[in-house]
Amino acid sequence: MKDKTVIDLSALRVTCQSCGLYQFCLPMGLAEGDMERLDSVIKRRRKIEKGEYLYRMHDAFSTVYAIRSGSVKTYTSIESGAEQVTGFHLPGELLGLNAVSTQHHTNSAIALETTSVCEVPFERLEELARDIPSMQHHMLHVMSQEIQSDHCQLMMIAKMPAEARLARFLLSLSAHFGNRGFSATEFHLSMSRNDIANLLGLAVETVSRLFSHFQDEGLLSVERKHIVIHDMDGLMNTTAQGSSQPLPKDSSSNQRP
Amino acid sequence: MKDKTVIDLSALRVTCQSCGLYQFCLPMGLAEGDMERLDSVIKRRRKIEKGEYLYRMHDAFSTVYAIRSGSVKTYTSIESGAEQVTGFHLPGELLGLNAVSTQHHTNSAIALETTSVCEVPFERLEELARDIPSMQHHMLHVMSQEIQSDHCQLMMIAKMPAEARLARFLLSLSAHFGNRGFSATEFHLSMSRNDIANLLGLAVETVSRLFSHFQDEGLLSVERKHIVIHDMDGLMNTTAQGSSQPLPKDSSSNQRP
């Protein structure tokens, strides 16, 4: 039986210090006083149910979002109707900054499960960034990371075989969870096979077959969305399409899994 | 016969106002006084011969580069030796910002032809950005644009057939030149077929065949690196793999709000 008051209390106190993720999130590296200024700017905490949108492509841009819990899929689409998943986003990640240049969102963000986010008005954040050098730097840092991770994704889709792409995807998820104190070898996929396939530029069927194949090889166990990695090194080896294995680093403190 | 003194004079005066590209470049939208402050920060003008590196992957990051003339190819590589071209960069573009997060470059930038760049020490730029709101905004703007263009590239490689990828590539070059007052229908490719293929995630042979194919269709003439587009609409149609044609927008016609 749960004590409702505890839940309500935590919901009321919207402070970064009280959030377990603050060292991965926006306030990363801020001095105490600056963190309070940031707190005063964070509008509120919002709860998003599975399938709800955080924002949609073409929406006016005014707010960036920090994920507290849950997970979010972002994707762009073109007129022809084709969609491209651009990433899955986990707690601590900052979403929406890439709309700065157009002033409207160029992708949609939809919750993959019940998700809680902090909303930060971008204008206020820009003001803060002027006064707090480390905040300004952090925003550039976050965007720079996103670019790097996009380049990595590009390379993966353009140059690596299907097997290596899925292995890398799983390893990066694993690293992400590991970094945050969760199990790196056993976790839950909040996204569908379809979404994974789309992100990796593959057909669903290929992803399905690869999961089965990895399982047959004894590299992992997969049962629907539950993954247990048995042979991390083995998985890594499959990501090396040439000779030496390129270890996948957690694009961590932020960005894509 | 050329008058050397004119050339020397323009080389001496390192001011943004005197540069034909200033409305596409870093000083975009700056007030006059602010532009002078920017001028005082720009270290020098550097000339890079074809094949020389502006910077290499893993180099320490200290400087961002604005291209004045010529063109630059950026690419990342992984341990296995595979390389991924991440972009071709033309006058007015700003290079290097994506190294902010790691403090060292994660890609290499090599000149495709004789190229002239302005060097801006990043630390000084960060300082300026604190004092000049529109400069801070512009830096975020540039990075946001880069992310959007990477997402577009991702979508292209993951979802579009080879023909559409090359057509889009040519159209975006065309738009870029058009925007800068050059011919949108006749231009020179400074990059090799190999580089184009790499950027688009294709084999050289495929690119070659597609050029021939486009020519057979009467869409364009190609002679080595010289391109003349005859049927812009026709080219656009080939980029629509489904139904309606997604018009390619120039990746770098920066508009400040």
Added chain:
DNA sequence: AAAAATTATTGACCTAGATCAATAACTCAT
């Protein structure tokens, strides 16, 4: 200016992964 090296084109063939199709397993609304 000739030789060597690089870059581009074209053809013949082949394969990784897409597509099509048929179940099976799960989710959700009633």
Added chain:
DNA sequence: ATGAGTTATTGATCTAGGTCAATAATTTTT
């Protein structure tokens, strides 16, 4: 619980584009 609608798995086939190979055009080196 029950049926409708998803989502996942597996097999059979097909194809876009990759690979291999030969040649030509161009650039670079000597």
